[in-house]
Amino acid sequence: MTFPFAENYQTERQVMAIGFFDGVHLGHQEVIRKAIYLAKSEKLTSSIMTFDPHPREVLGHHPNAQYITPLEEKLERFAECGLERAYILTFNRTLSLLTPEQFIHEVLFTLHVDTVVVGFNFTYGHLGRGTVDMMREIGANQMKVNVIRPFHMDNIKASSTVIREKLRAGELDKVAQLLGRPYSMTGKVVQGLGRGRTIGIPTANIEPRDNYIIPRQGVYAVRVTVNSMIYNGVMNIGMKPTFDDDPDKPTLEVHILEFDQSIYGESIEIQWIKYIRAEQKFLSVDSLVKQIQADIVVAKEILSFTS
Numbered sequence: 001m002t003f004p005f006a007e008n009y010q011t012e013r014q015v016m017a018i019g020f021f022d023g024v025h026l027g028h029q030e031v032i033r034k035a036i037y038l039a040k041s042e043k044l045t046s047s048i049m050t051f052d053p054h055p056r057e058v059l060g061h062h063p064n065a066q067y068i069t070p071l072e073e074k075l076e077r078f079a080e081c082g083l084e085r086a087y088i089l090t091f092n093r094t095l096s097l098l099t100p101e102q103f104i105h106e107v108l109f110t111l112h113v114d115t116v117v118v119g120f121n122f123t124y125g126h127l128g129r130g131t132v133d134m135m136r137e138i139g140a141n142q143m144k145v146n147v148i149r150p151f152h153m154d155n156i157k158a159s160s161t162v163i164r165e166k167l168r169a170g171e172l173d174k175v176a177q178l179l180g181r182p183y184s185m186t187g188k189v190v191q192g193l194g195r196g197r198t199i200g201i202p203t204a205n206i207e208p209r210d211n212y213i214i215p216r217q218g219v220y221a222v223r224v225t226v227n228s229m230i231y232n233g234v235m236n237i238g239m240k241p242t243f244d245d246d247p248d249k250p251t252l253e254v255h256i257l258e259f260d261q262s263i264y265g266e267s268i269e270i271q272w273i274k275y276i277r278a279e280q281k282f283l284s285v286d287s288l289v290k291q292i293q294a295d296i297v298v299a300k301e302i303l304s305f306t307s
Contacts, residue, residue, distance in 0.1 A: 013114040014085065015039040017048045019122060020055075020160075023068035024077035026180050027119065027151035027158035032081045034148055035117040039084075044114055047085040048078055055091050068163055068179075070210035073186065087111070100130030104138050115144040122147075153177050170216040170275035182223070182271040185212045189263045192253065199285060201292050203236075203253040204263060206270065217250055219276045221299035221306075224256050225269040232257045232303045234295050235270060238279035257296065274302050 017035040021028045032048065039046035054065045069077060071088070078086050089095060089107070098106070103125045108116065116135065124130040136145045151158045158178045166174045167183060176182045185208055192205035208214075217238040224233045235254045254270060276298055282288040 012045055013112050014045040014047045015042065015115040015117065016087075016108070016111070016113045017083075017117045018124075019050065019119055021048070021050050021069075021074060021078075022054070022160040023163050023179060024074060024081070025068075025158045025160065025163060025178050026153060027148075029081065029180065030151050031117055031119055031148045032078070032083060034146060035115075036082055038115055038117065038146065042114065045084050046082070047087065048083050049087040049089060050074065051089050051091040051095075053091060055096065058091050058093065058096060064211070066164075066211050066213040068160060068167070068183070068213055070212060072210065073184075097126055100125030100134055101138060103130060104135060104143075108139070109142060113143055115146060117146045117148065119148055120150055164213055167213050167215045170218060170220075172215065172220070172272050172274050175272075182273055183215070184269055184271045185214075186210075186267060186269045187252070189266050189268060191264060192251075199289050201255050201289065202260075203255045204268070206252040206254060206268070208252070209267070214250065214252070215272055216275070218278045219295050221273045221276060221302040222254060223271040223273060223303065224254055225271075226256070226259070226261075226263060226266065231259050232300065233270075234276075234292070234299045235272070236279065255292070255296070257300070273306055276302075 015035045015038045017031045019028065019031065021031075024032075035048065036046045038044075050071075052071045054067070057065045067074075075086055075088075116139075118132065122132060124135075132145055132147050135143075139145065154177065156162060156174065156178065163175055163178050166172075166178070172183060185206075187206040187208040189204045190207045192203065197203075214237060218236075220235040220237070222233045222235040224231045233254045233256045235252065237250050237252055239250055252270075276295055280291075282291065
């Protein structure tokens with residue numbers, strides 16, 4: 001049997017990084033750098049293989065998985081790293097049932113993979129039974145295997161699981177350290193209730209373009225990219241308890257500092273820099289406005305010291 005993904009696919013020899021790579025964090029970047037280095041050393045093509053959707057979605061463990069870097073953003077990060085080629089395997093029941101031997105013979109060998117580069121905990125094949133040792137044994141005469149050790153930053157292991165935990169705790173400084181950049185999200189500006197403008201603090205309501213992980217509810221200092229221009233801002237993630245709107249899910253609203261343009265329908269990027277405070281209910285709109293004004297002062301101070 002020939003696996004459909006690789007059927008009749010001809011390509012040159014290549015060094016391939018393999019993994020899910022959610023976040024493309026510093027640990028993932030070590031894997032990618034090694035693949036690029038080996039490819040250049042051997043004058044081969046550098047490539048990467050990832051999967052979509054996450055296996056846990058297909059296997060029913062997390063039917064509505066959220067991502068640090070959804071697929072479109074992940075591919076952008078791969079390109080920024082300097083990889084020459086990216087392969088996306090659609091993870092479905094057929095792929096999940098491939099044995100480790102089938103995955104190696106019908107996918108990797110068919111794609112003429114010279115060297116595989118993976119993280120220390122990489123598994124593959126049905127029920128994740130494939131190990132690095134098995135890959136080395138099966139590919140002994142045809143394919144080399146290079147394993148990258150765990151990457152630590154300030155004694156914290158760079159992993160997608162840890163980054164998700166830090167995001168949900170609002171620890172944006174730790175997230176930025178592990179990603180090598182601030183956590184970001186791209187979304188569309190959509191029509192809100194317009195209440196911010198009536199109290200003198202207009203906000204843009206953001207609809208994420210994909211199923212991103214949303215940090216914990218609260219107020220943040222952020223940077224906002226609009227039409228390639230970067231602005232400072234204050235973001236609120238929450239349920240707007242002062243107004244008793246009772247939305248069915250948290251809303252994302254950003255007040256962009258020193259900005260007065262209509263951007264409905266525009267795509268913008270949010271970079272979360274630092275958590276300021278928890279969302280709270282105020283007894284009056286005046287009290288809310290005073291607090292937002294104080295948040296703006298704090299955000300300006302934070303962002304003035306953050307490059």
